[in-house]
Amino acid sequence: MNEPATTHVAQAGTLESMDCLVSITGAGARAIEISGSSAARFKGAIEKKIGEVLDTLSAKPVKVTVQDNGAIDVVLGARVEAAYRRFERGPSA
Amino acid sequence: MAINAVGRDIPSHIEGYGDTTNRLFAGAFARIPEGNRDGGKIRAHGPKENGKLLSGIREAIAASGLKSGMTVSFHHHLRNGDYVVGQVIDACAEMGIRDLTLFPTALFGVHKAIIPHIKSGVIRRIMGSVNGPIGQLVSEGGMEVPVVLRSHGGRPRAVVSGDVHIDVAFIAAPTADRAGNISGREGKSACGAIGYAFTDAQYADCVVAITDNLQPYPIAPISIPGIYVDYVVQVESIGDPAGIVSGTTRVTRDPLRLLIAKYASKLIEASPYFMDGISFQTGAGGIPLAVTAYMKEAMMRHDIRASFGLGGITGYFVELLREGLVEKLMDVQSFDLDAVKSIATDPRHIEISADWYANPWNCGAAVNSLDVVILGATEVDTDFNANVNTEADGALLHGTGGHQDTAAGAKLTIIAQPLLRGRIPCVTDRVHSVTTPGEVVDAIVTEFGVTINPRRQDLIDACKEAKGKDAVPLVPIDELYARARKMSGPMEPVAQGDRIIGVIEWRDGTVIDVVRQLA
């Protein structure tokens, strides 16, 4: 019943060309929000990749926000993992 | 519905455009004109007439007889610094004139100021490029009548053939005299060539010159003679010099662009056209300018002189002219200060009209003499069809420019582009909209190498001949497409509705594709 008090936001990545900025915060259920240049044509692929990375990390439910500037899958995956690991380390990290 | 020669479904009637049954794209050189040229109204300004000089734009609009529902034209030589379109449309709105057809040679970001006039119905239709905010508005269904996109050569063809009749042409004139003689070479708003304004001056029923540099009669040299011009208006300013011309154009040092340019240059060097008398057009983009720089090195190495450079002219081309590497420049539009200065002083730097530059229906446009052109594109497909009009999300954001005309005219048409812009691939299995058909595109050059259209086996052979330092890295189109797809992943289709918001004409006036409203 009780939500964990993980309200901090962890970020990884940049808004440079071919990169993305991923923000992760605690949530009741997994949620994904995507904006940026690739969103119109790659929403499904981006959601799939984020899901795969979180599953591999056995992640708890989080909200993932992606501000995309043209990251291909390999870059997106690395940013999501980095952001999640920072999230796991907690607000002091 | 019927399928045209590039496999696009075109409705037999497009609301706000007309019937397409006899207007389906059938091949780059398929449509043959018949009949006589169209023409403007005959006017007679006798010696006893009052002078042409009027006190303001409103007076000129009144004198021109402009009424609701008519067609007004503008040129785009003042580019992103233009004040004239805004001033004229504002005045029309104040005078209660509505339902105008706007027929510019191109629009720029600065013209977003007319959006309120589109929304209020002062402008009902646009025939010309729609960029940035206006393009977004149109793509989202903000205009009832579809935009008609024509190339730089297709536009004068449409005027000369009578597809479009101009009621009043408003010509921004960096220099003019009281008789309506016009030049772009001098004045605080100097823009160099004013090639896009010629046809409008010759074919409109009424021509109004708007200047901020009125000089004693007669000015010299004269680009457009006053025999075509009905009225002259002096205003405080026709444009912002900072938006009209850029400073000196510099070649990029971006390594990816340089790599692509290097490959394009190797292709040109390996081609049969790389010899004394070669002609080329490279425009002002980063990659094409870098190609010019590499070609300069190659021309010096092989002691080769080019006969002419064509199109929009930059300072870089002027440098080639001064150094004797290029004999002549044929300039329809001067991009920077060096080009403006050069056309004003060097007789080898020739001003040409859009008709002369690119119209498929005259006795031979300059593009027909072109050996090599370097172009860009939003995307190209495995049939080599190129899209320059719509963006990845399906929005209609770019004009056609000279893309179709130079591709059709040049012996070697090169599209030079990074394979991906961010995640978005520039090589797909099917472009969202076709601007230029693959039958006139010879090669795609990316950071992965040179991809030659299989119908140009002669070029493939020529590239294979080049060895050692001159070797051209060849990549087949299927491999290039597979590579792009592997990097980007599968793309979802563009979310669009059924309503047609844009019609893309091939330069001969046939419909090559349509653009639909975003969902």
Place this chain on the structure above:
Amino acid sequence: MRRTMLYLPGNNPNMLTRGYLFGSDGLILDLEDAVAVSEKDTARILVRDILRRGEFGSCEVTVRINGVDTDLWRDDLAAIIPCKIDGIRAPKIESPQTVRDLDEELSRIEAASGIEVGHTKIFCLLETAFGVWNAYDIAKSSPRVAAIIPGGEDLAADLRTNRSAEGTELEWVRRMLIIAARAAGVDALDTVFPRVADDDGLRREVEFIKSLGYDGKSVIHPNQIPIIHDVYTPTEKEVETAKKIIQAAKDAAERGLGAVSVDGRMVDVPVVKRAEFTLVRAGVLPEQEKGR
């Protein structure tokens, strides 16, 4: 060949994914100076994933790890070594013991990841006077050592001087390291040329290090690659002479003769080896895997 080894900033997706297209002989994915301290974790994950993707054309792939004087280098190795890379570039190597420490850690990870032990080479950056002084011993300290490389800025600082356009401060270091490298049987690779817009200066420096015997240079900007390759590419005349020498040696061997001469010059084993090397650099002969 290691004429050019291009540094790719470890937190820059654009360069990491496209850097191999610029045609350098090798790549150095950089986790050290090109990455801000606050981004070491994200860069390590990004570099690891790019290595797993493995699209590097024909480039030799190395990673510059953080120095053994930091608490980052073990995590760096743990992330990247299982991706099976050609080598690591190790900063601030000062003694044979440092190399042996690296060697041990590499062997442990290689064994655990199913990679042949000894696969990963070590490229040693000598960035202090002490490291330069120990160059030969460092180069001999492990069979993994593939090359020794003088430092640039750090070394100049340690020498209590600055980097100059003429490279006066590095001149003796460069001369010393080529001898140490050759004596130990490893490559000598030069430091980067930092003034990326100075094409003429770069050309002069490359001509100098080539004349000393260096095998190549570290590269900080892709636009430097064609200039360095141009200097290292033999002229047509050199290629023709090399072909003649190899043909003459072949003929002599077939006819059971000892030494022969070409253009009045004795052709012995070292001359034939030089000629083969010239043809490799010219791209006429394929490159052989370097045996040790």
